[in-house]
């Protein structure tokens with residue numbers, strides 16, 4: 001046995017699964033639905049419960065007020081010579097409805113087979129609690145190999161409206177060498193993964209105005225400008241024949257996928273045809289020359305998310321509408337600037353308008369794309385830790401989604417983020433019958449302990 005193997009054995013022996021399970025179940029029973037104003041006391045109860053648990057582990061832990069639900073902040077500094085890891089998680093959960101689709105009550109954790117079923121089981125109480133137990137395990141073994149801070153928020157499922165302000169105001173207290181977030185799904189059931197890139201977002205609305213009122217299509221049709229026809233023409237010109245976004249300058253700042261990245265993704269077990277079948281379509285679309293994983297993880301997009309105009313009621317109405325509109329969003333990749341992309345679209349879209357209509361563009365919310373520096377030793381540490389916990393090397397992946405709060409953390413703390421995903425999509429996060437495999441929970445506890453050990457080995461100030 002090498003030293004890691006004997007360490008792993010002692011940690012596994014210490015992992016008391018009945019007690020770890022019962023504590024998680026207790027946390028899952030609290031109905032912390034952040035969007036439900038009748039459950040404010042439950043939110044406070046959850047925050048207090050976590051604060052109490054972390055205090056019992058010797059953390060300096062506090063429930064701290066925000067303009068909305070409170071944040072739990074806890075830290076244990078063992079030595080200024082050791083690196084500091086900040087764990088981010090959220091203790092709020094999605095609403096449980098539709099209640100009738102749950103096989104067992106959403107706030108009465110129920111074990112069926114290897115899984116515990118409850119709202120929040122995987123997203124994110126189970127995943128955040130794996131880190132709490134990971135710390136506990138190391139303390140039972142002897143000592144913490146690094147300094148640890150927990151930032152647990154109660155508003156993630158409502159878009160973290162107050163966390164940005166909290167992070168800016170507390171950047172010094174939150175300071176860390178690396179951030180670890182476990183709030184997602186790994187690549188596949190048998191394939192652990194570490195996510196190192198998220199896409200950004202530019203969201204806007206296009207309004208097309210024709211005549212000053214709806215018109216009779218018999219009296220005016222053929223001569224009066226039609227905003228719906230005009231909008232369709234505009235939208236049709238936003239992509240070229242190669243599936244590329246046809247907005248001048250759109251790709252100027254795109255960080256191209258490296259040959260190494262493309263080669264690594266090509267080895268992942270993913271079949272575009274199977275993926276197409278899984279969403280009920282005969283073929284996938286998009287930029288020529290890229291696989292579906294490349295299109296969704298590493299390339300920018302433009303999509304209409306909604307469209308309106310004219311008569312939508314039952315039967316027919318012969319009308320030339322006065323106005324039409326669409327909601328359009330772009331998923332962006334590093335190093336595109338979401339505000340610059342908005343400006344490009346705001347300037348370009350009106351130039352596509354056919355005669356006789358007036359086009360205006362209005363902004364919605366934006367988000368910044370980011371990709372981590374995989375050459376950072378923290379990723380090698382996370383890779384070793386994940387392999388120790390899962391028995392296979394993790395794959396490094398990106399996500400097509402956007403995680404705005406992660407960027408706020410990265411910007412304020414100026415360090416890398418390791419997205420150590422402990423769940424799988426089959427956990428039904430946000431859906432009825434959400435669950436978490438107890439095997440994954442236990443492996444997650446070990447992965448957490450191993451991550452702290454591996455980061456501790458790196459020492460301070462890399």
Ligand SMILES: [Zn+2]
Nearest residue numbers: 123124156183
């Ligand atoms: Zn979550």
